[in-house]
Amino acid sequence: MIRAHGLTKRYGPRPTKTAVDGLDFEVRPGAVTGFLGPNGAGKSTTMRMLLGLDAPTAGHATIGGRSYATHPAPLHEVGALLEARSVHPGRSAFHHLTALALTHGIPRSRVEEVLELAGVREVAARRVKGFSLGMGQRLGIAAALLGDPGTLILDEPVNGLDPEGVLWIRTLLKSLAAQGRTVLVSSHLMSEMALTAEHLVIIGRGRLLADTTVQEFVRASGAAAVKVVTPEPTALADHLAAPGVHITSDTPGTLDIHGTDAEHIGRTAAAHAIPLYELTPHSRSLEQAFMDLTRDSVEYQATTPLTGAAA
Numbered sequence: 001m002i003r004a005h006g007l008t009k010r011y012g013p014r015p016t017k018t019a020v021d022g023l024d025f026e027v028r029p030g031a032v033t034g035f036l037g038p039n040g041a042g043k044s045t046t047m048r049m050l051l052g053l054d055a056p057t058a059g060h061a062t063i064g065g066r067s068y069a070t071h072p073a074p075l076h077e078v079g080a081l082l083e084a085r086s087v088h089p090g091r092s093a094f095h096h097l098t099a100l101a102l103t104h105g106i107p108r109s110r111v112e113e114v115l116e117l118a119g120v121r122e123v124a125a126r127r128v129k130g131f132s133l134g135m136g137q138r139l140g141i142a143a144a145l146l147g148d149p150g151t152l153i154l155d156e157p158v159n160g161l162d163p164e165g166v167l168w169i170r171t172l173l174k175s176l177a178a179q180g181r182t183v184l185v186s187s188h189l190m191s192e193m194a195l196t197a198e199h200l201v202i203i204g205r206g207r208l209l210a211d212t213t214v215q216e217f218v219r220a221s222g223a224a225a226v227k228v229v230t231p232e233p234t235a236l237a238d239h240l241a242a243p244g245v246h247i248t249s250d251t252p253g254t255l256d257i258h259g260t261d262a263e264h265i266g267r268t269a270a271a272h273a274i275p276l277y278e279l280t281p282h283s284r285s286l287e288q289a290f291m292d293l294t295r296d297s298v299e300y301q302a303t304t305p306l307t308g309a310a311a
């Protein structure tokens with residue numbers, strides 16, 4: 001369990017910049033918790049304070065009931081991946097992990113295990129300076145897993161990963177949480193977190209904006225609209241009519257259905273032998289809901305349109 005109590009960080013002499021502003025939240029074991037917010041929201045600063053790398057101006061944070069610094073064997077308790085890489089560029093991945101393992105009393109066999117787990121076994125002998133961003137991320141995750149920790153704190157682990165890497169990390173994080181670990185993972189991508197996390201902590205300008213389940217966020221955002229293309233739109237709409245179900249149509253033969261899910265629509269259509277040419281849940285509005293929630297706290301906004309630059 002991770003706990004933040006009134007966690008606050010101000011930078012600079014004067015004027016001071018409040019990066020994190022009185023944050024209170026808990027991260028429970030057994031589920032992936034997504035830590036979301038726009039650029040500059042304070043995610044990295046918060047994670048650094050959880051890990052004792054930045055001293056809070058006010059408030060405090062605990063992991064497993066005590067501050068990170070007071071854990072006798074932190075690598076066995078907490079695995080972390082932060083944005084800044086702290087790997088000696090001349091070392092190979094294998095040497096980096098072995099050095100880390102030896103200084104923490106971790107057997108060499110565990111190095112082999114995490115190299116395999118993170119998909120970097122093939123490149124283990126290569127110097128880290130030749131690594132792509134994605135390979136660097138995988139190595140960072142391998143290092144985080146080295147001590148088989150009960151808590152993982154990962155800052156933007158998806159950064160630089162290709163689609164296969166993104167799928168790999170999604171599966172890995174879910175399985176680590178399913179083993180009963182506490183997993184906190186930051187991202188600025190709502191769509192990715194919706195697929196990976198069960199719980200969300202959303203911040204903007206250092207303040208807590210939402211602390212909720214993904215299911216509740218999806219429900220509240222009205223993201224459950226489903227697009228249906230059918231030659232019998234009227235009949236389908238009649239069969240689906242129920243309190244809370246709202247159906248609109250912009251194009252003949254196409255329905256946008258709110259208030260029920262694709263499974264129910266598919267079953268209803270099948271039960272009445274209504275052909276469906278398309279059945280697509282919309283997820284765009286989820287990103288939109290996140291943007292709506294964080295709009296007032298976006299720090300870096302484009303001031304000029306990005307289109308038409310080639311004219």
Ligand SMILES: Nc1ncnc2c1ncn2[C@@H]1O[C@H](COP(=O)(O)OP(=O)(O)OP(=O)(O)O)[C@@H](O)[C@H]1O
Pocket residue numbers: 011012017018019037038039040041042043044045046188299
């Ligand atoms: N060492 C520092 N000195 C001064 N200001 C800082 C420092 N570190 C961070 N900040 C400021 O604190 C705010 C929060 O930054 P932080 O990196 O924690 O946000 P973030 O949510 O992780 O952003 P991103 O998604 O862009 O990584 C930003 O305005 C940033 O400019």
